Amino acid sequence: MNENTSTAKRSHDPFFRWLFSDTTHARNLLELSGKVSQELSEFLSVVNLDTLMRIPDSYSEVDETGEADIAFRVNVTTGAPVLVGILLEHKSGHDSEVLNQIKRYVNSVMKDSNDRRGFDTLPTMAIIFYNGRENWNPLKWLEAGYPEYFHGSMLPFKYSFVNMGDIPDSDCLACDDTEAAMGIVAMKYAFNKDNLLAILPKFKGALQKMDSKNASCLLQKISLYLKEYVDQGILKELNMAFKSIGQKYGFISAGDVFRQQIADTEQKALEEKLNTARGLLQDGVSMEILTRRFNLTEEAILGK
Numbered sequence: 001m002n003e004n005t006s007t008a009k010r011s012h013d014p015f016f017r018w019l020f021s022d023t024t025h026a027r028n029l030l031e032l033s034g035k036v037s038q039e040l041s042e043f044l045s046v047v048n049l050d051t052l053m054r055i056p057d058s059y060s061e062v063d064e065t066g067e068a069d070i071a072f073r074v075n076v077t078t079g080a081p082v083l084v085g086i087l088l089e090h091k092s093g094h095d096s097e098v099l100n101q102i103k104r105y106v107n108s109v110m111k112d113s114n115d116r117r118g119f120d121t122l123p124t125m126a127i128i129f130y131n132g133r134e135n136w137n138p139l140k141w142l143e144a145g146y147p148e149y150f151h152g153s154m155l156p157f158k159y160s161f162v163n164m165g166d167i168p169d170s171d172c173l174a175c176d177d178t179e180a181a182m183g184i185v186a187m188k189y190a191f192n193k194d195n196l197l198a199i200l201p202k203f204k205g206a207l208q209k210m211d212s213k214n215a216s217c218l219l220q221k222i223s224l225y226l227k228e229y230v231d232q233g234i235l236k237e238l239n240m241a242f243k244s245i246g247q248k249y250g251f252i253s254a255g256d257v258f259r260q261q262i263a264d265t266e267q268k269a270l271e272e273k274l275n276t277a278r279g280l281l282q283d284g285v286s287m288e289i290l291t292r293r294f295n296l297t298e299e300a301i302l303g304k
Contacts, residue, residue, distance in 0.1 A: 013069060013090055014225075015183070015186075015187070015221060015222075015225040016069060016090040016129070016183075016187070017069055017070060017090075018221060019179060019180065019183040019221075020069075020070055020088060020180070020183075021054065021070050022179075023052045023053070023054055023072070024177060024180075025177060025179055025180040025183070026052060026054075026070065026072065026088065027049045027050075027052055028175060028176075028177040028180040028181070029088075029129075029180055029184065030044060030049060030086075030127075031044070031049070032167050032171050032172065032175065032180075032181075032184065033127070033129070033160075033162045033167060035167075035168075035171060036162065036163075036166040036167055036168075037160050037161070037162050039158070039159065039160040040125075040127060040160040040162065043125045043158060043160065045077075046076055046077055046078075047074045047075065047076055047077060047084060047086075048074065048075045048076070048077050049074065051074050051075035052072050052073075052074050052086070053072060053073050053074070054070070054071070054072055055071040055072060055073060055085075055109060069087075069088050069089050069090050070087075070088040071085065071086070071087050071088075071105075071109055071110070072085070072086040072087075072088075073085055073086070073122070074086055083112065083122055084122055084123050084124065084125065085106070085109075085110035085122040085123070085124035085125070086124070086125050086127070087102060087105065087106065087110070087124055087125070087126040087127065087157075088127055088129065089101075089102060089126060089127065089128045089129070090128075090129045090130075090131075091128055091129070091130050091132065092130070092131055092132045093132050094132070094134075094136050095138070096138070096141070098128065098138050099138050099139070099142060099155065102126045102128075102157065103155070103156060103157070106121065106124045106126065106156070106157050107121065110122040110124045123157070123158070124157040124158065125157070125158040125159075125160065126155075126157050126158065126159050126160075127159075127160045127161075127162060128159075128160070128161050128162065129162050129164055130161065130162065130163050130164065131163075131164040131165065131187045131188055131190060133191050135163070137161045138161070139154075139155070139159060139161060142154055142155075164184060164187050164188040165188045167184055167188065169185065169199050172184050172185050172199075173199075173202055173203070178203060178206040178207060178209075178210055178218070179214070179218050181203070181206075182200065182203050182207075182218060182222060183218075183222070185199050185200060185203075186200065186222045186225060186226060187225075190225075190226060190228075190229045190230075191229060193230050193231075193234045196226070196230065196234065196238070197234065197237055197238065197241075200222075200238060200241070201238070201241035201242070204241065204242065207219070207242070219242060223235060223238070223239070226238075273294050273296065274296065274300065274301065274303075276294070277290045277293075277294045277296060277301045278301060278303075281301060287301065
């Protein structure tokens with residue numbers, strides 16, 4: 001994995017996994033994405049998303065391998081007693097190893113424990129959700145230089161690439177699943193502060209209809225996620241845009257979250273300095289040196 005991808009994975013993936021591990025949110029993500037991806041649209045026409053079932057991490061071992069985001073099983077629409085697999089993989093940067101990564105994951109996780117046909121691997125649709133700064137599609141890299149005859153048949157699984165930036169804002173605003181819709185918007189505009197400020201506040205009405213606990217959690221998760229990509233001024237503007245919601249429900253705002261984090265960090269650093277200074281004082285270092293070195297008062301060091 002290259003450096004760009006490693007950095008992107010640390011910052012984007014936890015938010016993506018937190019949101020779209022939920023089957024309802026995943027289903028809405030797939031339906032919205034199917035409108036901009038022909039391959040995904042065709043796939044959705046042959047499966048029943050109401051039967052979507054998460055493959056738990058304890059089975060997929062995703063936390064140990066770190067090789068994929070979220071895996072599901074789903075029934076086909078024909079009524080036949082068979083399942084297919086869905087793999088949601090998220091990328092925010094170019095990763096030349098992603099297709100090999102998915103192949104390994106499909107081989108190890110997408111298994112049919114009730115196989116009666118002599119082949120225990122589930123047919124799988126692997127979907128890469130991408131929200132990076134530059135255009136990118138790993139399949140195009142893979143197929144480059146090969147005759148068209150081989151295009152579309154080089155992977156041992158079905159494949160769809162969804163640039164989250166292609167999902168229309170209008171579709172997100174019309175979606176009944178506010179969490180999924182706002183999550184998509186936050187990710188697609190993580191690198192575009194003007195669009196963030198223009199679009200996210202339009203969800204205010206939908207947020208006010210949500211359960212207060214869920215609305216609070218969603219705003220905080222989005223704010224903590226965006227902290228990696230936008231400056232504090234932008235977060236302050238977003239915080240003000242949602243201020244009335246916080247007042248209505250009485251939950252702490254994104255700004256409050258950040259301020260508390262800063263306060264907690266500063267308090268922890270202060271305690272560490274005090275403990276170090278007190279230890280050195282016991283070892284015989286003079287108070288004059290300690291107050292100057294740690295920029296602390298004598299009263300603070302002595303705990304008065």
